[in-house]
Structure formats: structure tokens, C-alpha cells
Amino acid sequence: MGDSIQVLIKDYKNGNKEIFLLIADKMEPLISKYVRLLYKDEKEDMHSEFVLCLLEAVNTMGYYQEEGQCIYFLSRALKNRFLELYKKSKLHYDSESVVEDEFFSKIDINQSEYEDFIFLEDLxxxxxKEDGKQYDILCNIIFKDESDAVIAKKNQVSRQYVNRVRKNFYQLLKEKYFN
Known part of the structure; x- marks a missing residue:
């Protein structure tokens, strides 16, 4: 396990196919991270998908002379596979879900920013989970960035009520992400 990724890839490319297990061990922390982040799929299957992706990436590598470039290439391949699997998983989950909202489908998401994508899905x-006026108020706060007064007038509630809904939601976010 003391060899660098670059040396292991050279050995693999020179015909020692058993070395791939050592390469997979070196990349295991990143694979585990992506398996954990996946939406609601079978973890063992997803782990196998990432190992297969790693094998494909190693086989397609043309340049493996520098350690940093090897690690970057492999991590980029795993990240791209994660984005693809996450999108498929999310589409599958949404197709089973009864709740469909046109408002959310209009939001454009940049795939290269997968952390923002996951945070947006959590939001x-x-x-x-909210209903009625609270749902409308939160949509206006988060996605339309409207003031409390405008939201209150639209929903025929007091400005203080809108502020209270905002504070409760921010508290929920704080508990979810910072505690």
C-alpha cells in the first residue's frame, strides 16, 4: 500500500491486473463519500458502480506520469459518475413520488456544482413538508427573494407572520446543517 497511484497505474498498464485492487483501496475514501451522498439507492450496488467506473477510468488513462494528474483524472471520473447516478436516482425517486410541482422544475441547476444541487434538493x-400559506411564503422567500411586506400582502397575512415563518425555517436549517 506504500506505492503511489502513479506507480500502481503503471504496473496495471504493464499487465499486472491484480494491482487494480490496490488502486481501488487508495480511492476508497472518495468512493465511500459518493456512495454515502447518493439519494436512496442500494449502497452495495452503488459501490460496485463506482469501482467499475474507476476500472474504466484507469483503462482509458493515456497519461499517467505525474501523481497529481492521475489522482485528478480518477477523482474527476468518479465525480462525473456520481452526478450521473444522482440524477438517475433523483428522477427515479421523483417518478415514484406523487408530489409534482411545476415551480421546482423551472429551476436551472449547474451540474458541476453538485453540493449546491444536493442542498437545493434538501431545501x-x-x-x-409545509402546507398552505407557509409553503407559499417559503417559496417566495427562498426562490423569489421577495420582502416580507410583499409576501404578506400576496398571502393576506401580517408581515410579522411572514417574519415568524422565515425565522422558524432558518432555525430548522440551522439545526439540520450546523448541529
Whole structure:
């Protein structure tokens, strides 16, 4: 296990196919991270998907002379596979879900920012748990960035009520992400 990724890839490319297990061991922390972040799929299957992706990446590598470039190439391949699997998983989950909201489908998400994508999905799930006026108020606060007075007038509630809904939601976010 003391060899660098670059040396292991060279050995693998020179015909020692058993070395791939050592490469997979070196990349295991990143694979485990992506398996943990996946939506609601079978963890063992997802782990196998990432190991297969790693094998494909190693086989397609043309340049493996520098350690940093090897690690970057492999981690980028795993990240791209994560984004693809996450998107498929999310589509599958949403197709089974009864709740469909046109408002959320209009939001454009940059795939290269997967952390923002996951956070946005968490926000959507938190908002969907609310009902009626609170749901409308939170959508206006988060996605339309409207003032309390405008939201209150739209929903025929007091400005203080809108502020209270905002504070309660921020407290929920604080508990979820910082505690």
C-alpha cells in the first residue's frame, strides 16, 4: 500500500491486473463519500458502480506520469459518475413520488456544482413538508427573494407572520446543517 497511484497505474498498464485492487483501496475514501451522498439507492450496488467506473477510468488513462494528474483524472471520473447516478436516482425517486410541482422544475441547476444541487434538493424536501400559506411564503422567500411586506400582502397575512415563518425555517436549517 506504500506505492503511489502513479506507480500502481503503471504496473496495471504493464499487465499486472491484480494491482487494480490496490488502486481501488487508495480511492476508497472518495468512493465511500459518493456512495454515502447518493439519494436512496442500494449502497452495495452503488459501490460496485463506482469501482467499475474507476476500472474504466484507469483503462482509458493515456497519461499517467505525474501523481497529481492521475489522482485528478480518477477523482474527476468518479465525480462525473456520481452526478450521473444522482440524477438517475433523483428522477427515479421523483417518478415514484406523487408530489409534482411545476415551480421546482423551472429551476436551472449547474451540474458541476453538485453540493449546491444536493442542498437545493434538501431545501425542496423541507419546503414540501409545509402546507398552505407557509409553503407559499417559503417559496417566495427562498426562490423569489421577495420582502416580507410583499409576501404578506400576496398571502393576506401580517408581515410579522411572514417574519415568524422565515425565522422558524432558518432555525430548522440551522439545526439540520450546523448541529
Amino acid at each position: 425542496k424536501e423541507l419546503i414540501r
